[in-house]
Every structure is written in C-alpha cells, then in structure tokens.
Amino acid sequence: MEAIKDLINFLSYPKWSFTLSLVVFFLLVRSKKLWTRRGGLIMLVAAVTLFSLSLLDPNFRSVVAKPDNVPIVMMVFLVGFFLWLALYKGIRNDELIERGEPTFEKSEVEDKIFTWPDLVFIEFICMILLMVGLVVWSILLRAPLEEPANLAVAPNPSKAPWYFLGLQEMLVYFDPWLAGVVLPGLIVVGLMAIPYIDTNPKGNGYYTFKERKTEIILFLFGFLVLWCQMIVIGTFLRGPNWNFFGPFEFWDVEKIEPLVNVDLSEIIWIKVLGVGLPSHWLPREIFGIILLALYFFALPIVFSKTRGLRRYYEKMGPPRFYTGVGLFLMMMLLPIKMYFRWALNLKYFVHIQEFFFNV
Amino acid sequence: MLKKIQKSVTQSQVWKSIFRVGIPTDNRKRALAMLGNVVLHLHPIKVKKSGLRMSYTWCMGGTAFFLFLVETITGLLLMFYYRPTVEYAYFDMVDLREVAAFGIMRELHRWGAHAMVIAVWLHMFRVFMTGSYKPPREFNWNVGVVLLVLTLLLSFTGYLLPWDQLAIWAITVGSNMARATPLVGTEGPGSALLQLGGRKLIHVGSDARFALIAGRTIGGGTLIRFYVLHCVGIPFIAAFLIAVHFWRVRKDGGISGPV
Ligand code: HEM
Ligand code: HEM
Numbered sequence: 191m192e193a194i195k196d197l198i199n200f201l202s203y204p205k206w207s208f209t210l211s212l213v214v215f216f217l218l219v220r221s222k223k224l225w226t227r228r229g230g231l232i233m234l235v236a237a238v239t240l241f242s243l244s245l246l247d248p249n250f251r252s253v254v255a256k257p258d259n260v261p262i263v264m265m266v267f268l269v270g271f272f273l274w275l276a277l278y279k280g281i282r283n284d285e286l287i288e289r290g291e292p293t294f295e296k297s298e299v300e301d302k303i304f305t306w307p308d309l310v311f312i313e314f315i316c317m318i319l320l321m322v323g324l325v326v327w328s329i330l331l332r333a334p335l336e337e338p339a340n341l342a343v344a345p346n347p348s349k350a351p352w353y354f355l356g357l358q359e360m361l362v363y364f365d366p367w368l369a370g371v372v373l374p375g376l377i378v379v380g381l382m383a384i385p386y387i388d389t390n391p392k393g394n395g396y397y398t399f400k401e402r403k404t405e406i407i408l409f410l411f412g413f414l415v416l417w418c419q420m421i422v423i424g425t426f427l428r429g430p431n432w433n434f435f436g437p438f439e440f441w442d443v444e445k446i447e448p449l450v451n452v453d454l455s456e457i458i459w460i461k462v463l464g465v466g467l468p469s470h471w472l473p474r475e476i477f478g479i480i481l482l483a484l485y486f487f488a489l490p491i492v493f494s495k496t497r498g499l500r501r502y503y504e505k506m507g508p509p510r511f512y513t514g515v516g517l518f519l520m521m522m523l524l525p526i527k528m529y530f531r532w533a534l535n536l537k538y539f540v541h542i543q544e545f546f547f548n549v
Numbered sequence: 550m551l552k553k554i555q556k557s558v559t560q561s562q563v564w565k566s567i568f569r570v571g572i573p574t575d576n577r578k579r580a581l582a583m584l585g586n587v588v589l590h591l592h593p594i595k596v597k598k599s600g601l602r603m604s605y606t607w608c609m610g611g612t613a614f615f616l617f618l619v620e621t622i623t624g625l626l627l628m629f630y631y632r633p634t635v636e637y638a639y640f641d642m643v644d645l646r647e648v649a650a651f652g653i654m655r656e657l658h659r660w661g662a663h664a665m666v667i668a669v670w671l672h673m674f675r676v677f678m679t680g681s682y683k684p685p686r687e688f689n690w691n692v693g694v695v696l697l698v699l700t701l702l703l704s705f706t707g708y709l710l711p712w713d714q715l716a717i718w719a720i721t722v723g724s725n726m727a728r729a730t731p732l733v734g735t736e737g738p739g740s741a742l743l744q745l746g747g748r749k750l751i752h753v754g755s756d757a758r759f760a761l762i763a764g765r766t767i768g769g770g771t772l773i774r775f776y777v778l779h780c781v782g783i784p785f786i787a788a789f790l791i792a793v794h795f796w797r798v799r800k801d802g803g804i805s806g807p808v
Contacts, residue, residue, distance in 0.1 A: 258715075261663035265670075272607060272671055276678040279604065292807075295605065299806040301598035304579045309596055310589065316608050317615055324619065324664070328656030335646065338639045339717040341766055348718040351708045353666050353701060358722065367737050370726025381694045384677075385687035393680040395805035396599075402680060409677050546729070547738040 195247065199436025202427060205532040208419075208525070215415055219407055222399065226278040237270065247438045253426050257334045262352055262425050269418055273410075279397035280406075287398070295396035346430045346443060355424030356417050362432070363527045365548045373520070380517045384409075387514040389506055404502075412521055451537035454478045471542045478540035482549060490515040591795055593803055600804030605679070609672035613700075614791065616665035620703075623658040624780060631710065633776035635769040638712035662704050669700050681805040689797040692790055699787045706779035709772065717767050720775075724767070727758035734758060 201207060218225065225233055241263075244250045254263055283293040303309075350358045360369035392401040399406060427434055429441035455474050459467050468474045490512050494503040503511045530536040540549045558564055559571065573579040580594045599605060630649060631641045645655050673693065676682060682690035709720045730737045733756055740751040753765055763770030798804065 258663075261660070261667060265667045268667065268671060269674075272674060275604065275607070276675070280678070295599040296807040298599035298602075299597050302595040303598050303601055304576065305592045305594055305596055306573055306579045306582045306589070309592060309601055312601070312603065312608075313611060316611065320612060320615055321619070324657060324661055325653070327660050328653040331656065331660070332646070333655045333659040333711075334713075334715060335642055335711060336714040339635075339712045339714060339767075341717065341721075343714070345714055345718055348722050350722040351705060351719050352663075353704065354723060357726075366726050366729035367731055367734070371730045371734075371737070378694060378698060381673075381697075382691050385682040385684075385690050388683070391683070394683040394807070395679060395681060396807045397679055406678070413674065545738050545741060546736050 195436075195438040199439050202436045203434060204423060204528070207423075208528060211415055211419055212525075215411065219410075222277055222281055226274065226281050230274040230278065234270070234274075237267070244437065249440050250437050253437075253441075257331050258352060259425055260331060262421065266418070266422065269414070273414070276397055277399060280399040283396055283398050284400040287400070293396045293398070299395075347428060347432055349424070349428075352421065352425055355428075356420035358432075359420045359424035359428065360524060363524065363531055365546075367546065368549065373524075376517065376520050380521070383513060383517065387506070387510050387517075389510065408518065416521065416524060451531070451535045453538045453541045454481070454536060455541060457534065457536070471544055475540050475542055478538070478549070481539060486516070486519060489519065593799065597804060597806050599806045606804065607671065607675045609668055609675050613665055613668040613672050616661050616668055617787070617791065619661045620658060620665060621784065623654050623661065624784075626654050627658055628780060633710065633772050635712070635772060638710065638772060642711045642713070658707075662707060666700060666704055669697050673697060679805060685801045686797075686805060689794060689801060692794045692797060696787060696790050696794060699783055699790065703779060703783050703787065706775040706783065709767075709775045710779065712772065720762070720771070721767055724758055724762050727761050728756065730757040 201210065245254070253259065279294065283295075286293050349355060357369055357374055360373065363369070364373070388405055390402055390405065392398070393405075426437060429435040429439075430443040430445070431447075433445050433447055435441055435445075454477060455467060458477050459465060459474070493499045493515055494508075494511060506514070527536075527539075530539075538548045540547065542548065559568075569585050570578050570581045573582045583589050583592060583594050627645070630645055632638065642655070646652055676690065676693065705720070705723060709716050728734045728736045732739045732743065733751060734740060735751055735753050735756045735758075737751075737757075740756070741749065743750040753759065759765065762768075763774045
C-alpha cells in the first residue's frame with residue numbers, strides 16, 4: 191500500500207505527471223474507439239474506485255474535502271463524462287458519415303417539436319433537480335469562514351480562487367506579467383478569434399471527430415491538458431510555499447526545495463562560452479532574444495512552407511494562418527518552458543530585469 | 550365536487566385575466582401558450598428535435614442561466630443582512646450562519662457560484678464540440694466569451710466579501726497580478742518608460758492594481774468597490790448580455806443543427 195502511494199506521489203510530480211498526461215492525451219485521441227464505447231464505463235469505474243480508495247488516506251482527504259475543493263472534484267468527473275459523451279457521439283456520427291448515412295442530428299433536424307410541452311417540461315424538471323441538488327449540497331457542506339481578515343498574517347499557501355489556480359500555477363514558470371496578465375488576456379482573445387480563424391465549414395451543428403480533427407485536438411489540448419490539469423495541480427498538489435506535494439504527501443511547511451534555476455544567458459555565456467556575463471543587457475540577452483524572435487517570427491513562416499501545414503496556409507489565407515499560428519505558439523510557450531525548466535533548470539529565456547521584461 | 554371547484558376557479562374572471570390559454574390541448578393553444586407568456590416566449594413555438602435532446606446541448610446553457618437566477622435571488626437576500634464595511638462584514642457572515650432564519654443562503658450562493666463557473670465552462674465545451682460557433686453564430690460565441698469573463702469576475706469580486714483570511718488573501722494573490730500589467734503596472738514591463746519631466750507616472754499609488762483595489766493594500770475601499778461591482782455593476786452588464794445572447798440564439802436560427 192505504502193509503496194503504491196509512494197509511486198503515485200512520485201509520478202504526480204509535474205515533470206512526470208505532465209509527460210504522462212501528454213501520453214494519455216495522445217492515446218485518448220488515437221484510440222478513441224477503445225474508450226468511447228464500453229471502455230468509458232470501465233474507466234469511470236476505475237476512476238471512482240481509485241478516488242474512493244484514496245479517500246482512505248488522511249492527507250488526500252484533508253485536501254480534497256476542503257469545502258471549496260469539493261466543486262473541483264465534481265468538475266473533474268463532469269469534464270471526464272462530457273468528454274466521453276462528446277467523442278462517443280462524434281465517433282458514432284463519423285461511422286454514419288462513412289457509410290454515407292445522415293448523422294444522428296441530421297435525421298432529426300427536420301422534425302420540429304412543439305416547445306410546449308416537450309422543452310418546457312424538460313427545463314422544468316432540470317430546474318427542480320438542480321435546485322434539490324443545490325439545497326442538499328448546501329445543507330451537507332457549510333460555506334467556509336476562516337479567521338477575520340488580517341493583512342499581517344499571511345496563510346501559507348495563499349491561493350487565489352480555485353478557477354484562477356491554473357494561472358497561479360503558471361507563475362512557477364512565468365513572471366506575473368505573462369502568467370497573470372498577458373497569457374490570460376490572450377486566452378480570451380484566442381477564444382474570441384476561434385470562429386474567425388477556423389474556416390472549416392464542416393461539423394457545424396453536430397458531433398463529429400473526423401471532420402474537425404485538428405480543431406478538436408487543439409481545443410482539447412488547451413482545455414484539458416493546460417487549463418483543467420493546471421487547476422488540479424494548483425488546487426490539490428501545491429502546498430506551503432507553493433511547493434509540490436503528491437496526493438498522499440503531508441503538507442509539510444518545512445519542506446525546502448533548492449532554488450537552482452539559471453538563465454539562458456548564464457548557461458550560454460558562463461557555462462558554454464566560459465566568459466563572464468556582459469554588463470549591458472543587449473549583448474547579455476541577445477541569444478534569448480534571437481531564440482524568441484525565431485520562435486515567434488521565423489517558425490510561422492517555416493510552418494507555412496512545411497508540407498503537412500501548407501494545406502492550411504492555402505485554405506485559410508495568410509492573416510488567419512499567422513494569427514492562428516501565433517496564438518498556438520503562445521499556448522505552446524507554456525509546455526515548452528516547463529520542459530526547459532525540468533531539463534535545464536532554466537529560469538528565463540530572456541531576463542531583462544532593467545525593464546521587468548522576463549520571459 | 551373537485552371538478553366543480555376547478556371549473557369555477559378556471560372560469561373566473563381573475564383566472565382568465567392571468568392565464569389566457571389554459572392547459573394547451575391542441576396545437577393552436579400550444580403555440581399561444583408560448584407566445585402569451587413573457588418568460589416562455591424566450592423560446593420559439595417549435596424546436597428542432599435534434600436540438601431538444603439533452604445529449605446534444607447537455608442543458609448547460611440553461612443550467613448556467615438557472616444558476617445565474619439562483620445567484621441573483623440568493624444574492625439579493627444576502628444583501629439584506631450584509632454590510633460591506635470592515636467593521637461589520639465578517640460578523641454579518643457569522644450572523645448569517647448562526648442567527649439568520651433558513652441559514653443556508655450563503656451556502657446556496659457560494660456553491661451556486663462555483664457551479665455556475667463549471668456550468669459555463671462545460672457549456673463552452675459543448676458549443677465547441679458541436680461546432681456551433683461557426684457561421685452564423687460567430688458573434689454569439691463572442692458574446693459568450695464576454696459572459697464567461699463576467700462570470701469569473703462576479704465570482705472573483707464576491708470572493709472578497711466574507712472578509713475572512715481566505716477572502717482577503719485570495720484577492721491579494723489575484724490582484725497582485727495587476728502590478729505586473731505591461732505599461733500600467735509598477736512592476737510591469739515598460740512602465741518605467743512612462744515618465745513626465747523625469748517623474749514616473751506609474752507608481753504604487755497610481756497603477757492598475759491601485760485602481761483595482763482602491764488603495765495600496767486591500768482594505769475598506771476595496772471592499773466597497775468589489776461590493777458595488779459584485780451586486781450591481783457586473784450583474785447588470787451580465788443580465789444585458791444574457792438577453793443579447795438569447796436573442797441571438799433565436800436570430801441565428803435557433804439551436805444549431807446540421808444543414
Ligand atoms: C446578480 C446578483 C448578485 C448579488 C446581488 C450578489 C450578492 C452577494 C452578496 C451580498 C454577497 C456577500 C455575502 C456572502 O459573501 O455570503 C455575495 C457573495 C458572493 N457572491 Fe454574489 N451576488 C450576485 C451574483 C453572483 C454571481 C453570478 C456569482 C458567481 C458567478 C457570485 C459569487 C459570489 C461569491 C463566490 C461570493 C462569496 C460567497 C461566500 O463566501 O459566502 N455572486 N454576493
Ligand atoms: C453566463 C453564461 C452563459 C449563459 C447563461 C448562456 C446561455 C445559453 C443558452 C441557454 C443557450 C441555448 C443552448 C444551450 O443551452 O446550449 C446558449 C447557446 C449558445 N451559447 Fe451560451 N451561455 C453562456 C455562456 C456562453 C459562453 C462562455 C459561450 C462560448 C464561449 C457561449 C456560446 C454560445 C453559443 C455559440 C450558443 C449557440 C449554440 C447553438 O446554437 O447550438 N455561451 N447559451
């Protein structure tokens with residue numbers, strides 16, 4: 191038992207769990223047929239069993255059962271269920287399309303039903319069930335109320351509200367101006383841009399996977415792997431001093447993690463070239479600046495000429511293509527930075543403290 | 550006997566003045582029932598069978614809307630008790646728990662808020678998976694994204710109101726980010742460039758964080774600012790945009806479906 195717990199604790203460290211989640215994500219997308227049918231049920235049972243067993247562990251329970259964390263547990267299961275539902279319906283439709291038959295939605299879309307009573311009753315029953323659920327939840331679980339506000343005593347850890355914990359988790363890898371301002375802003379901009387970038391006319395108004403593969407994979411990657419997973423890490427696995435703790439680990443305030451992160455400039459100037467750091471910021475950071483410039487400006491052009499992606503460039507046209515790729519590269523900055531951190535202890539690609547410009 | 554009472558009630562002038570149609574028994578009356586009721590006429594008279602399915606919409610837009618209504622009603626009731634000042638706020642919370650009749654109003658409001666955030670995310674997820682943001686619904690997707698931001702802001706501003714340790718430190722962590730806003734935050738890139746005659750324009754007493762929390766640290770000013778935004782400002786905008794959102798669902802041809 192302890193050995194299993196230790197293994198899970200070990201595997202849940204971001205560098206392993208994130209890699210694992212990438213593998214799982216890849217498998218989920220590749221072998222949908224396995225789990226969009228009965229496999230989904232097996233996975234649900236496995237998840238519930240694992241979760242219930244974990245509840246026996248006092249450390250796990252103390253974090254998961256915090257009143258404010260209960261909704262996040264619910265969210266994890268709901269997201270899992272709806273992911274299953276959406277892909278299950280999509281795959282079934284894909285099979286219908288392949289056989290040249292109308293999709294499930296298509297065969298019903300001409301059928302117009304009176305709103306009264308059908309829709310009104312569904313809504314009525316939903317409302318009652320939701321209200322009952324909410325009342326029961328409210329009776330069972332008291333809203334938290336801690337000590338009166340006191341700016342002199344900071345709790346450790348101090349956490350933002352749970353829906354922002356993905357952003358707070360990004361603070362591990364980026365400075366606040368990126369993690370707290372620019373990236374959230376770009377998430378909103380990116381979401382708004384989706385309908386104008388995605389010109390694929392197919393898959394409008396019905397579930398499908400095949401007809402919109404790229405769009406769906408990109409969206410799921412952002413929503414599941416980056417957004418939801420980061421919230422789960424930030425909520426359940428970050429303890430005092432924002433140190434990482436496995437799900438069965440005790441939140442030890444004394445736990446110390448050595449800070450050994452170095453900048454790209456230090457790696458290149460000191461370790462590789464063996465000369466000291468130049469004093470002016472421009473020569474000092476020139477490698478990082480070039481790297482970022484290549485990433486954001488040269489890579490999109492390379493993409494537009496790459497064989498597999500060329501198709502999109504021609505279909506979408508340059509403005510859409512470059513906006514889309516730009517937003518995509520912005521999103522990928524996060525996992526890229528994570529891996530640089532884990533592999534090289536990289537702190538910043540570019541570190542111009544003079545202007546608070548650190549990437 | 551019962552039949553008679555029922556008849557005399559439903560035939561009375563009072564009843565008929567309220568319910569024009571009665572229980573619909575034929576298609577004409579089904580249509581009239583939808584048209585004659587201000588709430589129901591959010592809906593069209595007929596809907597696509599494919600759009601009616603719960604497995605299609607997951608009912609998530611409706612759930613988000615329902616939770617918004619729950620939040621409005623419970624929030625209003627909380628406003629009767631709650632005073633947004635440093636002296637009272639926390640102790641009003643204690644009283645809401647210990648003294649107020651039917652003392653789960655706070656719970657309903659808080660859990661409803663969490664549930665609403667989740668419902669809105671799932672709704673967005675559904676809309677994406679059915680490709681319902683594609684023409685002609687691009688604009689409504691954008692209205693939705695703004696609603697998503699407003700939902701998060703409502704939840705964020707509300708989080709401060711209990712005025713306990715959880716509240717102020719969560720808002721401290723959140724609002725510290727504003728310090729790093731490019732150009733207009735003291736520690737944001739480029740803010741040092743904004744100078745006038747050698748004097749910095751952006752400092753702790755004038756930057757984005759200062760504007761957000763009405764002071765250099767969280768205090769009474771922040772509380773009243775968040776309270777007004779939470780109970781009046783943002784709900785107004787959100788209610789307006791929800792109206793736009795629903796209007797556009799209708800104008801874009803009802804719930805999406807394959808053409
Ligand atoms: C539209 C009308 C609304 C009104 C008049 C209102 C009013 C209030 C009041 C007076 C409080 C302080 C009492 C308390 O903290 O328990 C409060 C708290 C709160 N509100 Fe609202 N609210 C509204 C909508 C919303 C919505 C839509 C959300 C979220 C999506 C929300 C989220 C919260 C949260 C998270 C708290 C803290 C809850 C707690 O710890 O008790 N509110 N609200
Ligand atoms: C307070 C938040 C929101 C409320 C109350 C709300 C409510 C609704 C409702 C009731 C519908 C009818 C269909 C359904 O239930 O699925 C709908 C449709 C729609 N919503 Fe929302 N919504 C909200 C947020 C959003 C967000 C965040 C997005 C996207 C980013 C969005 C995009 C759309 C679109 C594109 C449709 C049309 C879908 C179709 O025709 O199939 N909404 N919304």
